Amino acid sequence: MTAPLPASKINLLGLDRKALQDFFINAGENPYRAEQLLKWIHFQGVSDFQVMTNLSKTLREKLSEMATVTLPEVLYEKAAADGTYKWLLKLADGNCIETVFIPEKTRGTLCISSQVGCILNCDFCSTGKQGFNRNLSTAEIISQLWIAVRKLSTTQGLHDHHVTNVVMMGMGEPLLNLDNVLPALQLMLDDFAYGLSKRRVTISTAGVVPAIYQLRKITDVALAVSLHAPNDELRNELVPLNKKFPLQELMAACRDYFKEDKRRSITMEYVMLAGVNDSPSHAKQLVKLLNGVRAKMNLIPFNPFPHTTYQRSDANTIALFQDILMKGGLNTTIRRTRGDDIDAACGQLVGQVKDRTRRHERYLRSSEKKIIGDQG
Ligand code: SAH
Numbered sequence: 001m002t003a004p005l006p007a008s009k010i011n012l013l014g015l016d017r018k019a020l021q022d023f024f025i026n027a028g029e030n031p032y033r034a035e036q037l038l039k040w041i042h043f044q045g046v047s048d049f050q051v052m053t054n055l056s057k058t059l060r061e062k063l064s065e066m067a068t069v070t071l072p073e074v075l076y077e078k079a080a081a082d083g084t085y086k087w088l089l090k091l092a093d094g095n096c097i098e099t100v101f102i103p104e105k106t107r108g109t110l111c112i113s114s115q116v117g118c119i120l121n122c123d124f125c126s127t128g129k130q131g132f133n134r135n136l137s138t139a140e141i142i143s144q145l146w147i148a149v150r151k152l153s154t155t156q157g158l159h160d161h162h163v164t165n166v167v168m169m170g171m172g173e174p175l176l177n178l179d180n181v182l183p184a185l186q187l188m189l190d191d192f193a194y195g196l197s198k199r200r201v202t203i204s205t206a207g208v209v210p211a212i213y214q215l216r217k218i219t220d221v222a223l224a225v226s227l228h229a230p231n232d233e234l235r236n237e238l239v240p241l242n243k244k245f246p247l248q249e250l251m252a253a254c255r256d257y258f259k260e261d262k263r264r265s266i267t268m269e270y271v272m273l274a275g276v277n278d279s280p281s282h283a284k285q286l287v288k289l290l291n292g293v294r295a296k297m298n299l300i301p302f303n304p305f306p307h308t309t310y311q312r313s314d315a316n317t318i319a320l321f322q323d324i325l326m327k328g329g330l331n332t333t334i335r336r337t338r339g340d341d342i343d344a345a346c347g348q349l350v351g352q353v354k355d356r357t358r359r360h361e362r363y364l365r366s367s368e369k370k371i372i373g374d375q376g
Helices: 016-026 033-043 059-068 138-154 178-189 208-217 232-238 247-257 282-289 315-327 355-374
Strands: 073-079 085-090 096-105 110-111 116-118 132-137 164-166 201-205 222-226 266-272 294-302 332-334
Touching: 016 178, 033 138, 073 138, 073 315, 085 266, 096 138, 110 138, 138 201, 178 201, 178 208, 178 222, 201 208, 208 247, 222 247, 266 315, 282 315, 315 332
Parallel strands: 110 164, 164 201, 201 222, 222 266, 266 294, 294 332
Antiparallel strands: 073 085, 085 096, 096 110, 116 132
8 A cells, every 4th residue: 555656646645626627637637526526535435536426427437547545554543541543544655654542531632743743842742852754745644534433433332532623732843834734724614524514624733924924814723832831941952942932933923823713722731840940930920921912721741752951841840830821811721641651642753764864954955945934
């Protein structure tokens, strides 16, 4: 299944409704075929054109010659004691990515990756420590949802669980791969594909400010921002991207994001690192920083990984921190750690990143240029 595609064949898995319509128009066919294909591929989970019985035999043959529906190979599936699932997926070029499903009483959340590795190198995140290889294609992004939906429907003991929410909080920075992420979002929201509501699809970003403005123009899915520090000095250390887009610029982009929908707010993620960012004074600074930003806070107890020097804040410190934020008017929740016995918790996804160093350097140079260019 992971054999490289013949150059001339297109993988229909990665085409959203508009792109599929264009594909059929170019093939001399009626564009309404796009809806049929979306339903077969994403709703029914069919990858073999011959099974698509409401298409004529001639059209099925034509599709087989022009296109494929190709998925990554599932290398392994692991289940944690708490019902969390993790899949390691092998891509056609041999790189691997991880996808995690987190079942809860009233919802099932799929955490998906957007890149092989990550370029941002946040100090407390093990994905960043793996280096960076490349962006995922739209097909590779959406394939994680395709595979999870199918696997969960056949996994014993998980009959009640299905994907109701998607968070782009796996490996990578989704807003540095916007071109491929956007069509994947369209597929998630499309009624003929997965039909998720825009409030149940979340993009998480370390703060790529120009891309937040760009995202807002096209869609208004839920937004989570990895804040992690209340001032530039500390944030520069923890999230190096902050040197490019400091807090003031980031807060302006956040204030702008839901400006047309006053009922919605941005989730601010804040990893709790013992003795680093977890003091009462940090909490008070946060209250000030977020004054006028419609935000809710989500405190994430740090998940350790090999060779890290950080430690998780203890429960009392986290509770006190939450208390100060709440008293300051910030709705604050504490994220329950899930799946850590199979390394599936936040910041523990590493996959297998190949050939990283030189690509990492090259990518860094080109994306820096792009980001600075975008800023004007
Ligand atoms: N690049 C995106 C999405 C990936 S990270 C972003 O930065 O938002 C998803 C979330 O997990 C982020 O909030 C990230 O900061 C957090 N995280 C990373 N490493 C972690 C760790 N070791 N423990 C707890 N949370 C972590």
